[in-house]
Amino acid sequence: GAGVSQSPSNKVTEKGKDVELRCDPISGHTALYWYRQSLGQGLEFLIYFQGNSAPDKSGLPSDRFSAERTGGSVSTLTIQRTQQEDSAVYLCASSSSYRGGRGDEQFFGPGTRLTVL
Amino acid sequence: AQSVAQPEDQVNVAEGNPLTVKCTYSVSGNPYLFWYVQYPNRGLQFLLKYITGDNLVKGSYGFEAEFNKSQTSFHLKKPSALVSDSALYFCAVRPSGSARQLTFGSGTQLTVLP
Numbered sequence: 111g112a113g114v115s116q117s118p119s120n121k122v123t124e125k126g127k128d129v130e131l132r133c134d135p136i137s138g139h140t141a142l143y144w145y146r147q148s149l150g151q152g153l154e155f156l157i158y159f160q161g162n163s164a165p166d167k168s169g170l171p172s173d174r175f176s177a178e179r180t181g182g183s184v185s186t187l188t189i190q191r192t193q194q195e196d197s198a199v200y201l202c203a204s205s206s207s208y209r210g211g212r213g214d215e216q217f218f219g220p221g222t223r224l225t226v227l
Numbered sequence: 228a229q230s231v232a233q234p235e236d237q238v239n240v241a242e243g244n245p246l247t248v249k250c251t252y253s254v255s256g257n258p259y260l261f262w263y264v265q266y267p268n269r270g271l272q273f274l275l276k277y278i279t280g281d282n283l284v285k286g287s288y289g290f291e292a293e294f295n296k297s298q299t300s301f302h303l304k305k306p307s308a309l310v311s312d313s314a315l316y317f318c319a320v321r322p323s324g325s326a327r328q329l330t331f332g333s334g335t336q337l338t339v340l341p
Contacts, residue, residue, distance in 0.1 A: 116272070143257060153317065153331035160327065169328065201270060215261060216329065218270035 112136070114219035116202050122225045123192055131187045131222045135204030142185050143205075143216060144177055148198035156200075159185065192226045199223050228297065229254035229322045233332035240308050243339050248303040248335045250318030259321040259331065260291055260301040264314045275299060288312070308339045 115134045123129050135142050144156040155169035159171035159179045170176070174192075179185040189196055230253045240246045252258055259278055263271040275286025282294045292303045300316060314335050319329040 145329075151327075152333045153319075155328040155330070158328050166326070166328070205273075215273045215276055217273065218263075220268075220270045224330060 112215055114202055114204050116200075116219040116222050118222060119220065120223045120225075122227065124227050125194060126191055128190045129192055129224065130186065131189075131200050131203030131224070133185045133187070133204075133219060135183065135185070135202070136206075136217055137183075139204035139206050139217075140182070141205045141214075141216075142179055143203040144185070144187050145203065146198045147201055147221070149159045151198075153201070156187070189224075191222075194226050197224055197226045229258075229320050229330045231318050231320050231330055231332035233318055233335045235317065235335050235337045236333070239338045239340060242310050243307050245314070246308040246339070247304050248316050248318075250268070250301045250303065250332060251299050252301060252318070252320045253299065254320050254322045256322060260292075260294065261319040261321070262286065262290070262301075262303050263317045263319060263331075265317065265334075266314050274303070274316075274317060278335075310339045310341050313337055313339045 114136055117132045121129055132163040140161045142159040146154045146156055156164040157177045174190045177187045201221045202219045205214045205216045231253045234249055261276045264274055264275040265271050275284050275292055277284045277294045284289045290305050292301055292341050294301050315334050317334050318332040321329050
């Protein structure tokens with residue numbers, strides 16, 4: 111079956127522009143996560159969606175970052191007024207977790223490499 | 228707050244030799260521990276996890292990990308390394324409680340030399 115897919119695979123933008131990154135989770139997975147992987151910062155959690163519950167936004171670094179998940183499936187991460195420090199690989203993951211399923215592993219997409227010039 | 232430490236940025240091992248990639252953690256309550264591997268320009272791939280039960284966990288590609296509660300460690304091991312095992316390895320922890328996101332270590336680059 112298809113895994114987690116992300117688009118675009120690479121995005122180059124100019125400082126101050128807005129960007130949208132897309133994630134298609136594994137079909138049937140109710141939980142969706144966004145992480146950021148950058149040199150010097152490692153892998154950082156950004157935001158988590160679980161079903162119809164309010165998302166956990168505790169990892170978003172600033173109010174320039176937002177994400178939505180439509181219909182419980184596809185998710186879009188939006189970065190407004192991009193800065194050079196936003197350059198990183200943005201990874202999406204999904205899992206089949208329901209309440210209590212904290213042991214379910216997350217399946218990761220290939221990532222979107224964002225470069226802000 | 229939870230944390231994960233991978234004390235070695237780089238581990239080199241000869242093909243055929245046993246390998247160990249170290250991981251220690253700090254978390255309140257019972258930990259859920261994971262190992263992931265990342266190949267160049269690829270996403271993370273799940274290797275194995277510890278939730279409860281036997282301290283020795285077996286995973287994909289012949290890898291295993293040993294949970295040691297007293298030492299708060301979860302070292303990744305393989306009896307005989309392959310050149311194709313060369314990759315970036317991440318240890319991760321999820322705390323008990325409502326939080327579901329993973330906290331990752333800084334990663335260890337494993338190089339298996341032919």
